[in-house]
Structures are given as structure tokens and as C-alpha cells.
Amino acid sequence: MPPPSRRILSLWFPRLGAERLIRRFRLDPEQPFAVVATQGAAQMLHSLSPGASAAGLQPGQPLRDAMAMCPDLMTRLRNPQAEAGFLGVLRRWAGKYSPWVGEMGDEGLSLDITGCAHLFGGEDGLLEAIDGDCAHAGLSVQAGVADTLGGAWALARFAGRGVGHHRSGDAVDQEARATRSRAAKRRHWERGGAAPALPAAARTQAGIEARRIAPRDQLREVLGPLPLAALRLDPDVVAQLSRLGVRRVSELLDQPRAPLSRRFGPGVVLRIDQALGQVPEPVSPVAEARPYAVRMTLPDPIGLAEDVLAGLDRLLPRLCDTVHKAGRGVRQIRLQAFRTDHTMQWISVGLARPSADPERIRPLLAMKVDDLDAGHGIDMLRLEAVQTEPVSARQPVGHLEAGKIIADRLAATTAHDDLVARIGARVGMDQITRWHPASSHIPEKAVQVMAAAWSEPAKDWPAPHAPRPLMLWRPEPVMAPDKPRLTGGLRWRGRDFTPHACVGPERIAPEWWLDDPEWRSGVRDYWRVTMTSGEKLWLFYAHGGALSSGWFCQGQFA
Structure with a gap:
């Protein structure tokens, strides 16, 4: 079978x-009630009760418009974690x-x-x-x-559900009264308009219920x-x-x-x-997933940043101790502040390397405590390790000098990771990147960009056959005679330059197994050209292929 x-x-x-x-x-489901989400500087309706939908409100509608339509609307801020x-x-x-x-x-x-x-x-x-x-x-x-x-x-x-239109005003029931009477004659839906609604009996017979x-x-x-x-x-x-x-x-x-x-x-x-x-x-x-979290209920509401930090000092060692005993390290941690009006705010930070050391985690959270809005007061704090990773214990072995060297290297690595975590807490972890060597002889493909928090520093960089410029950009056309060698002045970015010295050429062929639009001009001859004004540019002459030949500038040396 x-x-x-x-x-x-x-x-x-x-x-x-x-x-x-x-x-x-x-609450009464028939009462207008909505959950509001913040999008930028505006507040939008996210989820509605049956009573709010009956009042004509729609998800995604601005809160100010909803309050104008339904003054009795009750709202609550959205809590995605709840x-x-x-x-x-x-x-x-x-x-x-x-x-x-x-x-x-x-x-x-x-x-x-x-x-x-x-x-x-x-x-x-x-x-x-x-x-x-x-x-x-x-x-x-x-x-x-x-x-x-x-x-x-x-x-x-x-x-x-019926098929709508990407803009309003095309349906028959939205047209002016003068044109609505002629809609049946001109059959506008055959030219892209919305088709007229069918009666219930017709829909049942057509099988589109x-x-x-x-x-x-x-x-x-x-x-x-x-x-x-x-x-x-x-x-x-x-x-x-x-x-x-x-x-x-x-x-x-x-x-x-x-x-x-x-x-x-x-x-x-x-x-x-x-x-x-x-x-x-x-x-x-x-x-x-096993939750790693601790919480503390406060006898009286708090509202000062110093009080939140004091509560954090009591929660963080307990959480780190639990995570450390499990043989794991914190990669992302979140502090939740529950307020007396039954709403909640939170701050979240990430670490460049998993750790269960409270001294490394506390400064990151302290940087964002000011972002919490206490409202009428905070009556409970909850600290949760959202993402954890296994961590193996490292212990220096060998004679005394070797142990000191290993300890110094570990301290240097920790300092670098802490710096990445501090900057990432402000601008975001994904914004901090590092370069790693790539397997390509093309200059602009010689490196790959990786997130610094989720990659190790690159080692054993391959030495280039010729020096590479400090700044590299997409090839820009240069006005010069269409010859493989520079024989006179040139014009680039609206300025006239006179070559003083030229070193090259370094011939680089395109990757024939890939169709790269930037390399359709064929083989390139790269030159390091020093101008009389002091600029050191990286120029190349494209010999032509699918596109015409000519001179281009792709970088500048320090």
C-alpha cells in the first residue's frame, strides 16, 4: 500500500x-479594545477585539485616527514576549x-x-x-x-475572502453616483477593474464559497x-x-x-x-528550551535608574551562577521591567563571546538602563538569558612563564570582545564587521565581510602579488587616450591630472566561470600611477570584451 x-x-x-x-x-469582548504597537514615532493598531472591529477599526490604522472614529476605545501597549x-x-x-x-x-x-x-x-x-x-x-x-x-x-x-485592488476608487460601490449607473454597460472589470460581487446563490453554485x-x-x-x-x-x-x-x-x-x-x-x-x-x-x-531566568518582586514600586541597577546587582550573579553550573555562557541577555499598570518594558544586549562573568555583562546592561520608562513604577524585575552557548573551561598549563603568557593572551582576547560588545550595545552587533580572506584573485572579491561577534580574527593572510590601495571602490571611467599605456594627461572626477610615475602593469583576468557585469570589459592591466599633484591612484586599462575598452580608476593609495 x-x-x-x-x-x-x-x-x-x-x-x-x-x-x-x-x-x-x-474584559467584555464587545467593548472596543485594541493592542497598540509602536512603529517609529507613531502608534498603530496591532490587534483588535470583536467590538473594535464592529466599530470599523482596522489593524495597522494609526491610533489618532482610531480615537477619532471611536472615542471609547481602550488600548494597551503590545508585549511581544508575552x-x-x-x-x-x-x-x-x-x-x-x-x-x-x-x-x-x-x-x-x-x-x-x-x-x-x-x-x-x-x-x-x-x-x-x-x-x-x-x-x-x-x-x-x-x-x-x-x-x-x-x-x-x-x-x-x-x-x-474577495479579491481586492491595490488602490481605492476602482470598485463599483466606490464610484460616483453618476458613473455607477453606467458601470453595468461598460463592464469595467474586463479592463482590469474589480469584478462585481455575485449573489450568495451564484457564489454557492460557482463553488467559490x-x-x-x-x-x-x-x-x-x-x-x-x-x-x-x-x-x-x-x-x-x-x-x-x-x-x-x-x-x-x-x-x-x-x-x-x-x-x-x-x-x-x-x-x-x-x-x-x-x-x-x-x-x-x-x-x-x-x-x-530550558529557560535561564531569575526574577525579583519589589515590595514598593521603584522608578530610579539607581534602584534598577541595585536590583540588577542582586539578579545578575544568581543568573550567571546558574548558567555557569550548566557549562554554558550568555550570548544574549534581556532585562524585563514589569510596571504597576500591568505593562512591561525591556532592554536587551548581546555579547561578542559567550560568558558567565557578571563583571562583563553588567556594564552592557547599565548602558541601556536609562532607556527604561518606569511609568507609575516598576514592581518586578526579571533577568533572562535569551541565548546561551556551551563554554569549555580554559586553564593555563605548563611552567610559570608559559602560564603567564597564556593568561595575558586570554585577557587581551577578553578586552577585545568587551569592546565589540560595548560598541554593539549602541549601534547593533550586526554593524560591527571584520574582513576575512576569500578565495578569489579579483581585487574586490579578495575579502569577505563577516560579523565580528560571530567570527574569529583572520590569520595567515595571503600576501598579494602587488601592493593594494588603502581605499577601493567600483571602477570609475577615466578620460584618457584609448591606448594600453598612459601617454599624456587624464581627467577623472572633473579634475585634470598629469602622471609623474607609473608602475605596472599587473594583468588580472576575469573569472570565466562567472558572469560578472563588472568584468564584461575583459582583461585588465592595473597600474600604480603617481600624479604630479601627489595623488597615488590605482588605474587599469580594460582591453575590451562584451563592452568597449578604456581606462578606469578603482582605488587610491595612502
Whole structure:
């Protein structure tokens, strides 16, 4: 017997953030309530209660506009960490339906229910059981079942939804009254406008009602009427395709693959193949990580930075001791400040090298304590090692002088890592990079840029055949006679130069196995040219290939 095809269940909790707080504070779901997220200098609606949606509010709407529409709106700041923890609770609850459960985004779960649905009376019975559990818990849920993860995700979020337009004013019900009467005659939807809405009976007969379960091997037909966003495409790509008149999945599936990939990138083709099952996309369960965290409840609220640092001095040694006994080091640490108004703020820092030494971690957190807003007071502090790595103990061995040398080297390495961590706490760890040698004879490809916090200093740099300039940039055209040797003056960046001395040439050939647009001008002869004005430039003469020959400047020596 052939093995049964995979069946994937996707669960989406569209009101996760709002309903988490509604459950906690026992609010009325029919009351307008919204969770607000800060985006730059503006506050936007992130998650809404059923009452807020009934008032006409939408996620992503600015808070000032929402308050103008609904003055009775209650709001709370978003707590992404608490929402992630709540989603983890839902993931453990979903384990009663399948042993293979993974998270999908901030508000979704994915379950591999292959061979599990019959335990609940089939797939329909399984969805009814999930709807009942969520209704009893006061949660809104939308589900979709398909042969692929992408198909189930699309059905859970877009089943039964109409196809919109990338701009307003194109639908019949948005047109002026004078033009609305002529809309039926000119049939504007045939020229790219929005198609008119069908009656309910017609939709049922046409088979485009909301279908949460896709029959086996019929995913293409079920996904066809859905909007393009159901394929998990970027919003910019969806808008571009909509301007071209492609608004449904079926219209995109019929397009040739090569032009799609060239114009919109390979991500569009990848999403199509994932949705149809031509590219595997397994459900990835989340491994339960051991939390390394300590907390301290305060008898009276605090609000000064000195008080927060005093609490940190009591929490940090306890956390570092726990991590050290586990044979691990802290790579990223987070301090959470819970306020009396049931909101929370946090600061997070990373280390260039994992460590369990409180003296190395405390200065990094102290740099960001001023970023905390105490509000009406902080009544609890929680310190968590978000990311840890195994650390092997190092002990100098040998005679006394050798031990001192090794200890000095370790201290120098620690000082360098502390410097990287301090700078990274201000500008971000990803902004600090270092160079490593690369396997290429092309000057601009001779090095590769790597993050300093996740790489070791490079050793044994290969010596170049000729000196390389201190500053290197993309080749810039130079106005000079089209000859392999400089015979007179030249003009570069709007200035006239007169060569005083030339050293070279150093011939470099392109990598013939790669199609590099920068090297389509063929073989290059590099010259170190000293000008009468003192500049030392790195010029090369391109002998021509797919492009014409000529002189270019690519760098400058110190």
C-alpha cells in the first residue's frame, strides 16, 4: 500500500494579542479594545477585539485616527514576549491533536495531522473540536487543511475572502453616483477593474464559497480563486502584479515561470512551488528550551535608574551562577521591567563571546538602563538569558612563564570582545564587521565581510602579488587616450591630472566561470600611477570584451 499523502492543518489566531489581555483582565469582548504597537514615532493598531472591529477599526490604522472614529476605545501597549509565551501555551495545547506542532509567524500554528484526523471523526470533526476548544477559551481561530503547508496557510487566512485592488476608487460601490449607473454597460472589470460581487446563490453554485478543507490532490483548484497574498508574497510584489491585472492565484499559476523570476525575483516561483507541493516545506516543531531566568518582586514600586541597577546587582550573579553550573555562557541577555499598570518594558544586549562573568555583562546592561520608562513604577524585575552557548573551561598549563603568557593572551582576547560588545550595545552587533580572506584573485572579491561577534580574527593572510590601495571602490571611467599605456594627461572626477610615475602593469583576468557585469570589459592591466599633484591612484586599462575598452580608476593609495 502506498503511504498516505501528507495533510497539514494551519491555525490562525487573528486576535491573539487582544484576546490574551481580554482573558487576563476579564474584559467584555464587545467593548472596543485594541493592542497598540509602536512603529517609529507613531502608534498603530496591532490587534483588535470583536467590538473594535464592529466599530470599523482596522489593524495597522494609526491610533489618532482610531480615537477619532471611536472615542471609547481602550488600548494597551503590545508585549511581544508575552504574546510569544501565550502562543507557546497554545502550541502545547495543540499537541492533543497532533504530536508534530510548529509555530508559523506570531499568530499561527502548523500541525501535521497525517494519520491523526480519524481519531476525531475525520477532518471535519477535528476542526469542530478545535473550534469548540477555542470558543470555550474565548479565542478566535481560523483553520485550513491542505496537502501542503503553504496551501493550509492560505486557506486559514484567505478562504472566502474577495479579491481586492491595490488602490481605492476602482470598485463599483466606490464610484460616483453618476458613473455607477453606467458601470453595468461598460463592464469595467474586463479592463482590469474589480469584478462585481455575485449573489450568495451564484457564489454557492460557482463553488467559490469559503472552503477550509482542500480535498486531496485538488489544491490547485481550491487555491485558484484566492487573492495573491495567499501565496505569502511580499506586499510590494502583490501590488505590482495587481497593477498588471493579476489578482488571483489562478491567474498567476498560468504565467510562464522564467519571466516571473526575472521580473519579480525567484521568491515568487518558490512560493508557488511550496503552495503546490513541488518544493518540500516540512512542519518544524519548536524544541522546548530550558529557560535561564531569575526574577525579583519589589515590595514598593521603584522608578530610579539607581534602584534598577541595585536590583540588577542582586539578579545578575544568581543568573550567571546558574548558567555557569550548566557549562554554558550568555550570548544574549534581556532585562524585563514589569510596571504597576500591568505593562512591561525591556532592554536587551548581546555579547561578542559567550560568558558567565557578571563583571562583563553588567556594564552592557547599565548602558541601556536609562532607556527604561518606569511609568507609575516598576514592581518586578526579571533577568533572562535569551541565548546561551556551551563554554569549555580554559586553564593555563605548563611552567610559570608559559602560564603567564597564556593568561595575558586570554585577557587581551577578553578586552577585545568587551569592546565589540560595548560598541554593539549602541549601534547593533550586526554593524560591527571584520574582513576575512576569500578565495578569489579579483581585487574586490579578495575579502569577505563577516560579523565580528560571530567570527574569529583572520590569520595567515595571503600576501598579494602587488601592493593594494588603502581605499577601493567600483571602477570609475577615466578620460584618457584609448591606448594600453598612459601617454599624456587624464581627467577623472572633473579634475585634470598629469602622471609623474607609473608602475605596472599587473594583468588580472576575469573569472570565466562567472558572469560578472563588472568584468564584461575583459582583461585588465592595473597600474600604480603617481600624479604630479601627489595623488597615488590605482588605474587599469580594460582591453575590451562584451563592452568597449578604456581606462578606469578603482582605488587610491595612502
